[in-house]
Amino acid sequence: MQASVSSAQANGNPVPIDRTALEVISRGDQAIEHRMLTVFRKANDADAAALKQALDSHDMISVTRVSHRVMGAGRLAGALALADICGKIAVAGRAGDWDTIAASRDALDRELDRVNAYLDTLLMTARSAIIKPEP
Amino acid sequence: MKISDIRFLVVEDHEFQREALVCMLADLGARHIAAAVDGRAALESMRTQTIDIIISDLDMPGMDGMEFIRHIGEAGVPVSMVLSSVHDRALIASVATMTEAYGIHLLGTVEKPATTQKLDALIRLYERPVAPRPKPDRVSFSEADIAAALAARLFEPLFQPKVDIASGGLKGAEALARWYHPEQGIVGPYAFIPALEANRRIDELTWIMLEKAAAACRDWRAGGLDMAVSVNLSLRSLINVGFADRVTELVRAQGLEPKHMTLEVTETTAMTDMARVLENLARLRIKGFGLSIDDYGTGYSSLQQLSRIPFTELKIDQSFVMSALEKDSCRVILESSLDIARKLGLKAVAEGVEKRADWELLKNLGCDVAQGYFIARPMESARIAGWAAAWAAPV
Numbered sequence: 001m002q003a004s005v006s007s008a009q010a011n012g013n014p015v016p017i018d019r020t021a022l023e024v025i026s027r028g029d030q031a032i033e034h035r036m037l038t039v040f041r042k043a044n045d046a047d048a049a050a051l052k053q054a055l056d057s058h059d060m061i062s063v064t065r066v067s068h069r070v071m072g073a074g075r076l077a078g079a080l081a082l083a084d085i086c087g088k089i090a091v092a093g094r095a096g097d098w099d100t101i102a103a104s105r106d107a108l109d110r111e112l113d114r115v116n117a118y119l120d121t122l123l124m125t126a127r128s129a130i131i132k133p134e135p
Numbered sequence: 136m137k138i139s140d141i142r143f144l145v146v147e148d149h150e151f152q153r154e155a156l157v158c159m160l161a162d163l164g165a166r167h168i169a170a171a172v173d174g175r176a177a178l179e180s181m182r183t184q185t186i187d188i189i190i191s192d193l194d195m196p197g198m199d200g201m202e203f204i205r206h207i208g209e210a211g212v213p214v215s216m217v218l219s220s221v222h223d224r225a226l227i228a229s230v231a232t233m234t235e236a237y238g239i240h241l242l243g244t245v246e247k248p249a250t251t252q253k254l255d256a257l258i259r260l261y262e263r264p265v266a267p268r269p270k271p272d273r274v275s276f277s278e279a280d281i282a283a284a285l286a287a288r289l290f291e292p293l294f295q296p297k298v299d300i301a302s303g304g305l306k307g308a309e310a311l312a313r314w315y316h317p318e319q320g321i322v323g324p325y326a327f328i329p330a331l332e333a334n335r336r337i338d339e340l341t342w343i344m345l346e347k348a349a350a351a352c353r354d355w356r357a358g359g360l361d362m363a364v365s366v367n368l369s370l371r372s373l374i375n376v377g378f379a380d381r382v383t384e385l386v387r388a389q390g391l392e393p394k395h396m397t398l399e400v401t402e403t404t405a406m407t408d409m410a411r412v413l414e415n416l417a418r419l420r421i422k423g424f425g426l427s428i429d430d431y432g433t434g435y436s437s438l439q440q441l442s443r444i445p446f447t448e449l450k451i452d453q454s455f456v457m458s459a460l461e462k463d464s465c466r467v468i469l470e471s472s473l474d475i476a477r478k479l480g481l482k483a484v485a486e487g488v489e490k491r492a493d494w495e496l497l498k499n500l501g502c503d504v505a506q507g508y509f510i511a512r513p514m515e516s517a518r519i520a521g522w523a524a525a526w527a528a529p530v
Contacts, residue, residue, distance in 0.1 A: 025162070073151050076155050
C-alpha cells in the first residue's frame with residue numbers, strides 16, 4: 001500500500017498528508033509517527049463531524065471556530081490542502097461570507113475523504129508491518 | 136537550567152495538538168510533562184503538582200485560555216507561560232499583553248502550528264525562580280514632604296544618552312528627575328510627579344530640572360562633548376507667558392545657546408489656555424530651542440498636537456519600540472511614526488531601545504536617534520564624559 005501512496009505522488013497527484021511535517025516532530029521514529037497519525041485521524045473525525053454539523057445548521061460562529069481548529073491541526077499533521085480549505089472557510093466565517101463557505105463545501109468533503117482514505121491505508125499498512133513476522 | 140528538570144504543563148483541548156506538543160517537549164529532552172484539556176483541568180492538575188512552564192492554547196471549550204490565565208495571575212502562581220494559538224497575531228499579542236498585565240512571566244507566543252524549534256527558543260528563555268517584578272515606587276509622600284524636598288532642592292536629574300543611529304555619535308542626554316530622599320534613597324518619578332501635578336507644583340520641579348540640566352550641559356560642552364540636553368516639560372508650565380523668556384535667560388546664563396536644549400512636551404491632560412501655551416512654544420522655537428513631542432502615540436491628541444505645535448523632534452513611545460519585534464501592530468505604529476516624522480521633517484527618536492535587535496530594526500527603518508538601556512542607563516552628570524569615551528556603537 002505504501003507503493004500506491006508513492007505512485008500517487010509520482011503521478012503528480014500530491015498525497016493529502018505531507019509526512020515530512022510529522023517526521024520533524026517524530027524525528028523519524030515510525031512508532032511515534034504512527035501514534036500521532038492515529039490520534040490525528042480520530043481528532044480529525046470529531047472535528048469534521050462538528051464542522052459538518054455547523055455547516056448544515058448555518059451556525060457561522062461554530063463554522064469559524066471549528067474550521068480554525070481543523071486548519072491548525074491540519075497544518076501540524078501535514079494535511080496542507082485540508083488546512084488551506086479550512087483556513088479559507090475560517091476567513092469567510094469571520095467576514096460573514098456564507099457564499100464562500102458554501103462554495104468550499106464540496107472541496108472540504110473531497111479533501112476530508114482523501115485524507116481519511118490515505119490515513120486508513122497508511123495506518124493499516126503500518127499495523128500489518130508490525131504484525132507481520134520477520135522473514 | 137536543564138530542560139529535563141523543568142516541569143511542563145500542556146493545556147490544549149485538541150487531542151492531536153496536545154499529543155504533538157508533548158512529543159515535541161519530549162524530543163527536546165523534557166521528562167516532566169503533564170497535559171490538560173482546558174483551563175479547569177489545568178488548574179486541577181496544578182493543585183497536586185508544581186509547574187514551571189505552562190504552554191496554553193487560548194480557544195478551548197470549558198475554561199478558555201484567558202480565564203485560565205486570569206486565575207493563575209490572580210493567585211500569584213510563580214509560573215512562566217507560552218501562549219500557543221492559531222488565531223491571528225494581533226489577537227495573540229493582545230492576550231500576551233493581558234498575561235503580562237496579570238504579572239505572569241511570559242516567555243513568548245507560538246503561532247500554530249508549533250514546531251520543536253519555536254518551543255526550544257522560548258524554553259531557553261526560562262529562568263527559575265521567576266523573580267518578582269520590580270514595582271514602581273509605591274511609597275506615598277505627603278504634600279509637606281514634597282514641599283520640603285522642593286525647598287531643599289533634593290531633586291536631581293539623571294541623564295540618559297541619546298545616540299545618532301547612523302553614526303553612533305552621542306547627540307544629547309535626557310534629564311530624568313529623581314528625588315534624593317534622605318531616608319528612602321533615590322526615589323523614581325512615579326512617586327512624586329503625580330502628587331506635584333495634583334498640587335500644581337510641577338513648575339517648581341521643572342525649574343530645578345531646567346537649571347541643573349543646563350549646568351550639566353555646560354560642563355559636558357566645556358569638556359569637549361558636542362551635545363545637547365533634553366528636559367521634560369509639562370504643558371501646564373507653558374501657561375505662564377513669561378516662560379520662554381525666562382528659560383532663554385537661564386540657558387544663556389550658563390553660556391549655552393537655546394539650540395543646546397530640547398524641551399520634551401507630553402500632554403497627559405486636556406490643554407487649557409491653548410493660546411498662551413502656543414505663544415510660548417512659538418517663541419521657544421523662534422529662539423532656537425528644540426521642541427520634542429514626547430511619548431508619541433500614547434495619551435491623547437498626539438496627532439492634533441503635531442498639527443498645531445512647531446515640533447522639531449518626534450519621540451516614539453518606548454512601548455512601541457520595545458514590542459516592535461514581537462507585535463505586528465507595534466511595528467506598524469513604529470513604521471508609521473517614522474514615516475510621519477520624515478514627512479514632517481522632524482528628527483525621529485526611539486526610546487526604550489533595550490537590545491541589539493531593537494537597534495538593528497531602527498537602523499533598518501531609518502530612525503535618527505536611539506535612547507534606552509541597550510545604549511546606557513540613566514547616570515549622573517559627571518559620568519557622561521567617561522561613558523562617552525567608552526561608548527562604541529554596534530557595528
